[in-house]
Amino acid sequence: MIQMKDISKTYENGTIALERVNVEIGKGEFVFIVGASGAGKSTFIRLLFREVLPSSGELIVNGHDVVNMDNSEVPYLRRGLGVVFQDYRLLPDKTVAENVAFAMQVIEAPRRRMQHSVNAVLDIVGLRDKYKNFPSQLSGGEQQRVAIARAIVNNPALVIADEPTGNLDPETSWEIMDIFKRINASGTTIVMATHDKHIVDTMRKRVIAIEGGKIVRDEAQGVYGYEN
Amino acid sequence: MKISTLEYVIREVFFSLRRNSWMAVASVSTVAVSLFILGMFMILVMNMNRMAESLESQVEISVYLKDEVSESSIEDIRGMLESMQGIDKVTFVDKAEAMSRFEERLGEQKFLLEAIGDTNPLPNSFEVKVKHPDMVKAAADEIAKIKGVESAKYGQDVVQHMFDITRLIRIFGFALMILLGGATLFIISNTIRLTVFARRKEIAIMKYVGATDWFIRWPFLLEGIVLGCFGGVFAAFALRLAYGIVTNKIYETLAFFPLIPMFPFIGYVGIGIMICGMAIGAIGSTISLKRFLKA
Structure with a gap:
């Protein structure tokens, strides 16, 4: 579903958001992206629906070559994805x-x-x-x-969620996670950036931890690993 | 475009105009005023052109013949003039008619002619009309070379002066049209920019869920066209009224002034102004959206 090969992203102001990231996410997986604020989680998520372009590397999402695609093809990439934000939009x-x-x-x-x-x-x-x-x-x-x-x-074959429970109380957050679990159970891949230690530790799904733009941990049934 | 999309586009335009109704009224009014001024200048320039053409077409060459030219030679000269390229009409004016015209022109001062007694110093002449005013100089030069012709005059200075003025008016009018067109474009694009800005979140969401740029663009484009069209319609009606008043005033005092008749002229100007408004609206929207549509 997602293949990232040597992906780096440096913003125009010189900030290095991601550095030589290599990740493969298969169809039907449920993956948490964790890390401190500014670690590169959001950039990771935004790359997937081509809101930002990587500075170098290869990125295939749902069969689309995100790096080399023409701007006019972007809508067709996004039609195969669902995006959920912290602020609902x-x-x-x-x-x-x-x-x-x-x-x-x-x-x-x-x-x-x-x-x-x-x-x-x-x-x-x-x-x-x-x-x-x-x-x-x-x-x-x-x-x-x-x-x-x-x-x-x-x-969509892939749902990308950027801190979907960030504005919600614990009980409501669980209701939301329950919905995501059901969507995942129907075969949809879920990639979710989160700060919610309790949810990550309880669900025991694949966890990719990013620090300083690099992947420092990738565990099949991982835990949050940071103190909130 | 699918019917459902067309419905969506029309509904969006309607809602947007209703939601920002005061904005829409303000921009239609400003567009109408700009297009009205633009239209006035169009009408002015077109009338100036017509007037210049009319004056130009009245330019004649007076071909004065030498006194010793016999009647048969006069006929020969007429034949030569008529066979020349670009000549429209040749009229012979004999000495006697020239004198009677002169008398008529002198009016109450006819008594001045008593000084010359019975003699008629005026020569026989031809009045030659050319098909195109640009040909006057060349034709006059050619005619002057004909044997028996004393001189061929056409008021060189006046014609040149008129050409210069007409050209100046055309250039000035064209520059002004570009300037006013640019101002109208600016007004419409600013109005649409505000609408786009107010709906930037919606545009962002549309992009996240996979809308193409054209799907996003259509409602704004149509909104710009509608604003431009309404502005154009008001301007066209105002122009019709204004031209009616102005032509009536002018005809009251100068009955033969060569103004372009109201119909169908004002209809064409109105349609032109509306198309102009719609085109400006479309271009204005496209400019405003450009920044928001970057992927």
């Missing part, structure tokens, strides 16, 4: 259903499929009954569930 003037359908609308999906898929993913995240609500009428956890529904509505 929902459209405030659209309802729950509209926010989710939006992801299908922009890729010009057939309308009859849209209604069916939106209902199906709202069932998965448990928000079917709130489809008419606006984001401002929802709690943080509910908003994040809408964001997850939006990320998975196009059946």
Whole structure:
């Protein structure tokens, strides 16, 4: 699903975010990316959906050559991915259903499929009954569930999540993780950057630890390994 | 484009205009004012052109014949003039008619002619019209060489002066049109920039979920075109009113002033202004979006 070969990223101001990173993530894996703030986690995540380009190295994501692709191909890379952010990034003037359908609308999906898929993913995240609500009428956890529904509505092979529980209380965080577990169980690869020690230590999934732009640890059933 | 996408684009434009209605009103008004001024200058330049053409087309060559030229030679000269390239019309004016025209022109001062008694010092002449004003000088030079022709005059200085003024007006008008076009472009692109800025999060989300640049661009492009079009429509109506008032005022005092008649001229100008507004709107949106669409 993801092949990173000697990936380095140096920003224009000279900051080295990643240095010769080599990682392979297979189909259906659940991977936590951990590390202190500024370690390079976010850059790692942003490279996957080509929000930033590496300075050197090779990167294949879901069959797309991310480094050498033309700008016009980027939308097609992203259609195969679902991205979830810490701050949800929902459209405030659209309802729950509209926010989710939006992801299908922009890729010009057939309308009859849209209604069916939106209902199906709202069932998965448990928000079917709130489809008419606006984001401002929802709690943080509910908003994040809408964001997850939006990320998975196009059946992506890979879901990338950047601190999805960062703004949530422990109980709600577990609800969110439960949804991610179910998505993963259906065969979708999940790559998640997180600071949540408790979640990482409890779930015992693959853990990739980044420090100073380098991978310092890659364990199949790892733990967080840092003190919060 | 799919029908559902077209619906989406139209809905987005409608919502955006409604959401930023005051912004839309302000930008339509400014665009209308700019296009109105632009249109006024277009009308002015076109009328100036017409006036210059009309004056140019009235330029005649007066071909004065020597007194000793016989009647048969006059006919020969007429034949030669008529066979020359670029000549439109040749009219013979004999001494007597020249004198009666002169008398007419003197009007109340006709008594001055008493001083010369019965003699008629005016020569026989031809009035020669050329097909294109640019040909006047060459034709006059050619005619002057014909045997029996005393001189061929066409008011060189006046014609040259007129050409210079017309050219100046055309250049000035063109420069002004470019300047006003640029200002209108700036206004529209700024309005769209505000809309784009207000919706930058939405644009970012669209990009994350895999929207193509064209999918993102369409609603803004159409919004720009709609703003430009509305501005153009108001400007066109205002121009129609203004041109009606101005032509009436001018015709009241100068009945034969060579203005371009209102119809269908003002219709063409209106359509031109609307197309201009729409094109400026489209270009303005494209400029505003460029920065936000970088992958």
